[in-house]
Amino acid sequence: MRLATWNVNSVTARLPRLLDWLGSREPDVLCLQEIKVGADDFPAAAVADLGYDVAVHGTGRWAGVAILSRRPIDDLRRGLIDEPGFLPDGAMFEVHEPRAIGATCGGVRVWSVYVPNGREVGHPHYEYKLRWLAALRATVDAERMQSRPLVVLGDFNIAPTDADVWDPNVFVGSTHVTEPERAALADLRDAGLTDVLPRAQKYDAPYTYWDYRQLSFPKNRGMRIDLVYADATLAAAVTDAYVDREARKGDAPSDHAPVVVDVDDDALQ
DNA sequence: ATGCCCGTCCGTGACGGA
Numbered sequence: 001m002r003l004a005t006w007n008v009n010s011v012t013a014r015l016p017r018l019l020d021w022l023g024s025r026e027p028d029v030l031c032l033q034e035i036k037v038g039a040d041d042f043p044a045a046a047v048a049d050l051g052y053d054v055a056v057h058g059t060g061r062w063a064g065v066a067i068l069s070r071r072p073i074d075d076l077r078r079g080l081i082d083e084p085g086f087l088p089d090g091a092m093f094e095v096h097e098p099r100a101i102g103a104t105c106g107g108v109r110v111w112s113v114y115v116p117n118g119r120e121v122g123h124p125h126y127e128y129k130l131r132w133l134a135a136l137r138a139t140v141d142a143e144r145m146q147s148r149p150l151v152v153l154g155d156f157n158i159a160p161t162d163a164d165v166w167d168p169n170v171f172v173g174s175t176h177v178t179e180p181e182r183a184a185l186a187d188l189r190d191a192g193l194t195d196v197l198p199r200a201q202k203y204d205a206p207y208t209y210w211d212y213r214q215l216s217f218p219k220n221r222g223m224r225i226d227l228v229y230a231d232a233t234l235a236a237a238v239t240d241a242y243v244d245r246e247a248r249k250g251d252a253p254s255d256h257a258p259v260v261v262d263v264d265d266d267a268l269q
Numbered sequence: 270a271t272g273c274c275c276g277t278c279c280g281t282g283a284c285g286g287a
C-alpha cells in the first residue's frame with residue numbers, strides 16, 4: 001500500500017500536476033492540504049477517472065484538506081474532536097477552519113492535517129496553533145482506542161529538529177521551530193506515533209518545503225515540515241519513505257513536495 | 270539545470286503563507 005501527503009497550494013492551480021502525479025506514482029491514498037476549494041469545487045470527476053474516491057473538508061479560499069483513495073473510504077470525520085476555532089482580527093465569532101479530515105481507507109485509519117501556521121510567536125494565531133495541536137493529540141488518543149493501524153499525514157508547519165531547516169540561525173525567534181511547537185510533536189510521539197523519516201536522496205536532509213522566492217529550491221534552502229506520524233503497527237510495516245523532489249521542479253509547482261510512504265500490506269494484518 | 274513569489278477574491282491590492 002502506498003500512502004502519500006502533499007500540500008498542493010490550491011488544487012485548482014495544481015490540477016494538471018496532480019493528475020500527472022497520481023498517474024505516475026499511483027498512490028493508494030493521497031492526503032492533500034491547502035486545496036483552497038469547497039467540496040463542490042473539488043475536481044472529483046477528474047480524479048475519479050484515475051480510480052480515486054475523494055473525501056473533502058473545505059470552505060473555499062483558505063486551507064482545506066482532502067483524502068483521495070483507490071480503496072473504499074469509510075467512517076469519514078471532518079474536523080478534530082473538540083477542535084478550537086480562530087478569532088480573526090476584528091471578527092465577532094471564532095472560525096472553524098477546515099484543517100483535518102479522517103477516514104478509514106482499506107482498513108487503515110488515515111488523517112490529513114493542515115496545522116495552523118502560527119504567523120508569529122505570541123500572535124493569537126500561534127496560541128491557536130498550540131491549542132489546535134492539543135486537540136490533534138486528544139483526537140489521536142481517542143482514535144487509537146478503536147482504530148489501528150492509524151497514521152496522521154500532512155503539513156504540520158513544524159520542523160521537528162534544527163536539522164530539519166536549512167539554516168537554524170535564520171529561524172531563531174520564528175514559528176515552526178519553537179520549543180512549544182516541538183513539544184506538541186513530542187506529545188504525539190508520546191501518544192504512540194512515530195515520525196516516519198523519509199530517506200535522504202540528493203541531500204542529507206529530506207526537506208519537503210522550499211519558499212518560492214530567492215532560488216530557495218535550487219539552493220536547497222528548505223524545511224521538513226510535511227510529516228508522517230504512524231502508529232507502531234503501521235510504522236513497523238513501512239518499506240520505504242521518500243520526498244518526491246521531482247514534483248517541486250518545473251513550471252507552476254507547489255512550494256511543497258509530496259512525501260511518499262510504502263507499506264507492506266501483509267505486515268498490517 | 271530545479272532559476273530569482275504565488276494563489277485567491279466581486280478583486281486590480283490585501284492577505285496568507287512559513
